[in-house]
Each structure stands twice: as C-alpha cells, then as structure tokens.
Amino acid sequence: MISDGKDNGAVRTAGNTKYLRAMNSVAIRNIIASDGPLSRKQLAARTGLTAAAVTGITAMLIRRGVLIEAGLSAPAGGRPAILLNIAPKVATVLAASIQKGSINSALFDIHGNILSRRFSTFGASSPEDAVDTVSRQAGQMLQESGMEPADLAVASFATAGLVNPYTGVVKRSTNLGWRDEPIAEKLKAALKVPVLVENNSNAAALAEMAEGAGRGSKNLVYLSVSAGIGAGIILDGRIYSGSHGYAGEVGHTPAVPSGGALCSCGRRGCLEAEYSAGAISAKLAVDDLEGLMDGPLSGEPDVLRVMGEASEAIGRTVAVLMSLYDPEVVVIGGEIASVGGTFLDDVTRSAKSHCLGELADRLDIRGSGLLKDTPMVGARLIALGRLLNMQEWKKD
Structure with a gap:
C-alpha cells in the first residue's frame, strides 16, 4: 500500500x-x-x-x-x-476460480467490494465449457450491476494444474483434463479485456497473505487439500512460481513407498491420490469432509484411522515445505480446512516430528481465513496489481 x-x-x-x-x-x-x-x-x-x-x-x-x-x-x-x-464502474474486475466441475466468480470494484457474484457447475470441464460458463456469468453480473461490457477493465482467473502465468497457458491439469490449453487467449477473445491466469494455490496464498490467516506475513506457504493437493508459495511478499510457473506441485510427490492408489497423473501412490479430500471421502464413504471431526462419525475407528494417516502424511509434506522455504506461516486450506476437531493440531504434531528442532520451534500452522473464496480473492488481487500498473484505464 x-x-x-x-x-x-x-x-x-x-x-x-x-x-x-x-x-x-x-x-x-x-x-x-x-x-x-x-x-x-x-x-x-x-x-x-x-x-x-x-x-x-x-x-x-x-x-x-x-x-x-x-x-x-x-x-x-x-x-x-x-x-x-x-468513480463507480471504473476499473471493474472480474475474478473467478475454475475448479473441477464448478466456477466461482464475482465482479469487484477497485476497493475489493463485491458488486455481484455467481457460482455455476459446468459439465464436461472442457475449456470451451469453462469459457462459455464464464462469459454467461460475466454477462449476468454486469447486467445485474447496471454495467455494460465496456465497463469491465480486466479479468483474472485461478485454476488447478500446471499454469504458466507468463503465457496464460495451462500446461496440464489432471483434475480438469486439460493439456496445453491457451485458456487466457480464449477467455480474452470472449471477454474482450486483458486476462490473467494463475494456479489456484498460488492465488490462494496471495489472498491469505493479504486478507486471510497470513495477514502481516511476507513469507508464507499455503497448502490446499481439496479435489487435488497443491502448495502456493509467497517469498518476500510475492508469489514464487518457479522458472515455468509450476512450483508447489506437491500433490504428485509419493505418499507411499510403492503401489498405492492410482493417481490422475497416471502414477500410483501420489499424495493427492491417497489424501486429497476426494480420496479421503471415498475411503470413508462420505459426501464431504466439512465438520467430519466434530460430528457423530468423529469417534468411529475407520474415521480415526484414516484421518490419523492423513494428518501424518500432510504433516510430513508441511515439514518438507518448511525445510525448503522457511515460511513465517503455513496456512492449510481447501476442503480439509473445514474438517474440524483436532485435525490441524495433529498435522502440526506430525510436521514438528519431521522438522529440524529450530524449524519445529517456530512452526505456525493456521487454518484458512477465507475458505471457499480464497482462490477467487487471490485472482482479484492479481488483477488489482495489473490495474495499478496500467498507464490508462478504460475511462482515462
């Protein structure tokens, strides 16, 4: 600021x-x-x-x-x-999170106030389905807000997978089934505004640093456990994307020594295949994990066993991230953040047991402060950064 x-x-x-x-x-x-x-x-x-x-x-x-x-x-x-x-209607931002089967989007003014929002499911998860859904949502929200398409200044999207933010290409998204998709180019053609695309965990990490559980920190790791597992890394207040934009893909690291569940990437035993929210739900035959450890199933032997294994595996992953990046804060987000009970405490105990003592002593794990809106809020902040670097806005 x-x-x-x-x-x-x-x-x-x-x-x-x-x-x-x-x-x-x-x-x-x-x-x-x-x-x-x-x-x-x-x-x-x-x-x-x-x-x-x-x-x-x-x-x-x-x-x-x-x-x-x-x-x-x-x-x-x-x-x-x-x-x-x-002025109202100047520098209006469209921000959205594109996930497997759903798109969560909103129109924001320059100060971050939500003008209108939409949540939609979309069928086959093809890029064309995503673009059509986003275009429809944008039109509805602009009309609802009394705006014209020309009032939109920039659009920013957070999505799962290997996303190159420099080119706007999704190299690979196993959850969406996309490969080498120039999604920014397609969205720009549909919306007629500059389009930014970022990995959802990276966007979420930025949101947690600026407005969520990591507010006040400059070095942060966000670990998302939902349909997939990925990490967003903030170093010195900026997203660390790596040389190609693919940093933080911890979901496809091995969670078991050999064998294990078949992963969407084609290998077996990946962390995502074993302990994503979807994998845990399937093991326990539940629809979702929200409030699981606070509800009537929390004392069931199978629930205690599976959630214990999950907290141990996720804790080991946190320990690796701590050793690599030495963050001030680790934020756990995605569906797993709403499981309740002592789960985050169990993750912390596991992480500390796998860290050097100096790292363990200062390990600070927090649950997400923004939950389901985190990637979308991050996309909005990325759009704001672009706006502030523009020489002119549409009405300049």
Whole structure:
C-alpha cells in the first residue's frame, strides 16, 4: 500500500512536461485506489507535489470520469475538505476460480467490494465449457450491476494444474483434463479485456497473505487439500512460481513407498491420490469432509484411522515445505480446512516430528481465513496489481 511521498510513483524532477503529468496522474490515481477517499491536501502531502499540481491533475481525472468528489472530511479544527474517490464502474474486475466441475466468480470494484457474484457447475470441464460458463456469468453480473461490457477493465482467473502465468497457458491439469490449453487467449477473445491466469494455490496464498490467516506475513506457504493437493508459495511478499510457473506441485510427490492408489497423473501412490479430500471421502464413504471431526462419525475407528494417516502424511509434506522455504506461516486450506476437531493440531504434531528442532520451534500452522473464496480473492488481487500498473484505464 502506498503510504508516503518517496515511493509512491510521483515524479517531481525536471523533464518532459507531458510525461511527468501522465506519471503523476497515475500516481495520484493509484494512491486513491489504494487508500481513498482522500482530500487534495492529503494527496499533496503523499506525493510531494504542489497544491496547484494536485488540483490540476485531479480536475483532469474528474473530467475523464476516473475520479469523483465523494463528500467531505470530518472537521478537525478547520474547514472540512472535499474527498476524492475512484468513480463507480471504473476499473471493474472480474475474478473467478475454475475448479473441477464448478466456477466461482464475482465482479469487484477497485476497493475489493463485491458488486455481484455467481457460482455455476459446468459439465464436461472442457475449456470451451469453462469459457462459455464464464462469459454467461460475466454477462449476468454486469447486467445485474447496471454495467455494460465496456465497463469491465480486466479479468483474472485461478485454476488447478500446471499454469504458466507468463503465457496464460495451462500446461496440464489432471483434475480438469486439460493439456496445453491457451485458456487466457480464449477467455480474452470472449471477454474482450486483458486476462490473467494463475494456479489456484498460488492465488490462494496471495489472498491469505493479504486478507486471510497470513495477514502481516511476507513469507508464507499455503497448502490446499481439496479435489487435488497443491502448495502456493509467497517469498518476500510475492508469489514464487518457479522458472515455468509450476512450483508447489506437491500433490504428485509419493505418499507411499510403492503401489498405492492410482493417481490422475497416471502414477500410483501420489499424495493427492491417497489424501486429497476426494480420496479421503471415498475411503470413508462420505459426501464431504466439512465438520467430519466434530460430528457423530468423529469417534468411529475407520474415521480415526484414516484421518490419523492423513494428518501424518500432510504433516510430513508441511515439514518438507518448511525445510525448503522457511515460511513465517503455513496456512492449510481447501476442503480439509473445514474438517474440524483436532485435525490441524495433529498435522502440526506430525510436521514438528519431521522438522529440524529450530524449524519445529517456530512452526505456525493456521487454518484458512477465507475458505471457499480464497482462490477467487487471490485472482482479484492479481488483477488489482495489473490495474495499478496500467498507464490508462478504460475511462482515462
């Protein structure tokens, strides 16, 4: 978040007047987007620009429909000041999580407020099905919010699998059955806006750091256990994607020495095949895991055995992630985060037993603070990052 006049992007040195004005316009816009509403006096203090320069730039942004006057500040011994904020319908973001058989999406304004949302199932999980579902959801939400397609500024998607965020290609998603899918290109053609695509665990990790259980940390690992298992890694406040965008694919590491359940990747005994939420549900013949360890089945021998094995295996995985990345916080998310009982404590005990003492002493495992919306919230934050780096928004 921008907080002072030194690192907020404002330019105060001599140079091309048109360029300086454009850069300062972006800086003021972004400060208001991050921290608004703000007065012109506050903007001058934040940027170090003169009052006259701020007045001129904000007047231009108001004429272009980017800013609005949004009431008065509370009096503090002087005259109340006019507050400026980003105009409604400017820089609207579509964010969505594409999972096996379902899409969870929402329209957000620049401040992260949900304007409309949809949850849909989609049949064969083909890329075409996903694009059609997203397009339909977007149209419904825009209409519901009194907007036109031209009001949408950017769209961002979190999805399962090996996702290259630099190219927008899903190299492989065993849960969705996709290979070498240029999904960003297809979504861009349908929505007519810039499209970003990220792995769902990476997006969720960003969301937990910014707004969830990991708030305040800069180094975090998010371990999702749902239909699949994957890790999102945040290092120094940024997603660590690896050289091709595939970092964190722990679900396809071996959980048993040999044999084991057949995995969707074609091998046997993968962590995902043995201890994903779907695999655990199948072993216990239950529909889902929510509240399992707080309910009437919690004391059943089979439940205790399977959940004990799962907590041990997931704890071992956490220990490996701790040894590799030394995070401040490990967040457990996905369906497993809602199982209840002592499950997270059991995972913590397992992880500590497999860590070096120095790592075990400071191990901090937390349940997700955002649960089912986590990947979608992360997608929204990724879109916000793109917006703040855009020279112009649609109404600039």
